[in-house]
Amino acid sequence: ISLEDETSKVYLQRINLDREFIWGEEGIQLDSSDDNQGVYGVYPGPIDNTYLVHWARLTEFFDYYDGRLQLINDEGDLLWGNHGIGENASPHRLKIVKTSDHCVIVARSLLVNGDEDTQVTKIDSDGRQSWDLKFSTLGEDLRIERLRASESDRAGGVILIYEYQRNVTIDDTL
Numbered sequence: 001i002s003l004e005d006e007t008s009k010v011y012l013q014r015i016n017l018d019r020e021f022i023w024g025e026e027g028i029q030l031d032s033s034d035d036n037q038g039v040y041g042v043y044p045g046p047i048d049n050t051y052l053v054h055w056a057r058l059t060e061f062f063d064y065y066d067g068r069l070q071l072i073n074d075e076g077d078l079l080w081g082n083h084g085i086g087e088n089a090s091p092h093r094l095k096i097v098k099t100s101d102h103c104v105i106v107a108r109s110l111l112v113n114g115d116e117d118t119q120v121t122k123i124d125s126d127g128r129q130s131w132d133l134k135f136s137t138l139g140e141d142l143r144i145e146r147l148r149a150s151e152s153d154r155a156g157g158v159i160l161i162y163e164y165q166r167n168v169t170i171d172d173t174l
Contacts, residue, residue: 010037010055012072023076030055030070031083040067043096046104046125049074054096055084067094069104071127080127098149098158103130105158107144110134118142120160135162 013027021027030037030053037057045052056067068084078084086094093109097120104123109116122130135142143165150159 010039012039012042012051012053014074014076028072028076028078031057031068041096043099045071045073046099046102046123050079050125052096052099052104053084054094056090069106069123071125079125085123085127093144095144095147097147097160100151105149107147109142109144116142118144118147118162120147122158133160 010030011027012023012030014022016022030039037055039053039055041054043052043054044050051072053070053072054067055070066087067090068086069080070084071079073079095107097105097107099105102125105120106123107118107120110119111117118135120133120135124130143163146163148161150161
């Protein structure tokens with residue numbers, strides 16, 4: 001991370017076992033804006049020899065993070081455009097559930113009319129969203145950090161495993 005004029009620009013670098021820079025001396029810069037940014041996770045990509053990067057930048061109003069996903073190949077090409085894909089994928093509200101079978105499955109917590117819903121999205125290797133599922137939690141907190149997905153079935157579906165957080169009151173007067 002390079003600090004310039006109290007803002008940060010994020011660079012990614014790939015290094016081989018001989019400690020040589022693969023993507024040039026500077027590396028790859030994510031986005032071209034001067035907003036405060038940070039990388040929150042790097043995962044294996046949905047296709048061989050790719051890397052999925054979850055990054056976010058603080059908006060100009062500094063009230064929320066504009067989170068993005070970016071797919072990068074071995075040569076350092078940004079496969080999902082300079083800005084990546086996604087919107088409001090805050091690092092605190094997004095979980096990479098699975099990356100395999102030429103797709104990425106992500107879950108986001110969304111505030112809808114004061115209630116928190118969870119949206120699960122399947123993204124193909126070209127960055128297109130194949131489906132969105134919304135779970136209305138009906139006042140119960142869906143724990144996205146515990147959300148898991150099975151291997152894809154041959155028809156392009158997955159089995160999602162999730163749990164709701166239950167608030168249990170224990171009567172200690174007995």
